[in-house]
Amino acid sequence: MKAWPVPDAYSRKIPSCPDAAFGSVRSYKKGAGKHAGIDIYAPVGSKVLAIESGRVVHVSEFTGAPWSPQWRRTWYVMIEHKDGRVSAYGELRKPRLRNGREIKLGQIVGYTAKVIFGPMDIDSSMLHFELHRKGSRLSQDWIGKRPERFIDPTRYLRSIG
Ligand SMILES: [Zn+2]
Numbered sequence: 001m002k003a004w005p006v007p008d009a010y011s012r013k014i015p016s017c018p019d020a021a022f023g024s025v026r027s028y029k030k031g032a033g034k035h036a037g038i039d040i041y042a043p044v045g046s047k048v049l050a051i052e053s054g055r056v057v058h059v060s061e062f063t064g065a066p067w068s069p070q071w072r073r074t075w076y077v078m079i080e081h082k083d084g085r086v087s088a089y090g091e092l093r094k095p096r097l098r099n100g101r102e103i104k105l106g107q108i109v110g111y112t113a114k115v116i117f118g119p120m121d122i123d124s125s126m127l128h129f130e131l132h133r134k135g136s137r138l139s140q141d142w143i144g145k146r147p148e149r150f151i152d153p154t155r156y157l158r159s160i161g
Helices: 154-160
Strands: 025-028 031-034 038-041 047-049 054-062 074-081 086-092 108-111 126-132
Touching: 038 154, 054 086, 074 108, 086 108
Parallel strands: none
Antiparallel strands: 025 031, 038 126, 047 108, 054 074, 074 086, 086 126
């Protein structure tokens, strides 16, 4: 049993644009990196669900795109599952979860935050979703400094959708 992580997503087609895809190249002043997850676009405040049951192993602020003043600070949650893999949920509003908390399949992890403001304010909201290999409890690393730790979530999400 698995749960689709954003039931109110605009589309379950993955990715909805090239920039949202796993492995797309992101570059900024300090260098280039690859996108470590998939961005699933949804209305601001959409609920985000745990894809499988597990345990919360990390909650932190998500620095998103620190080079961009338009990028709001959001939150990031990691859940370790029974087989050791970790799912990660970024671009959330501040969640009401703590480390060590058991979480069930389909339980609410949080809600999508408004991501961009200022001149680009378009009520932009998304779930940044990652899958990590067994034993990988990275803190946020969305540009993928250690890409071998990441699993492309495309096939996984298609198997649910
Ligand atoms: Zn992303």
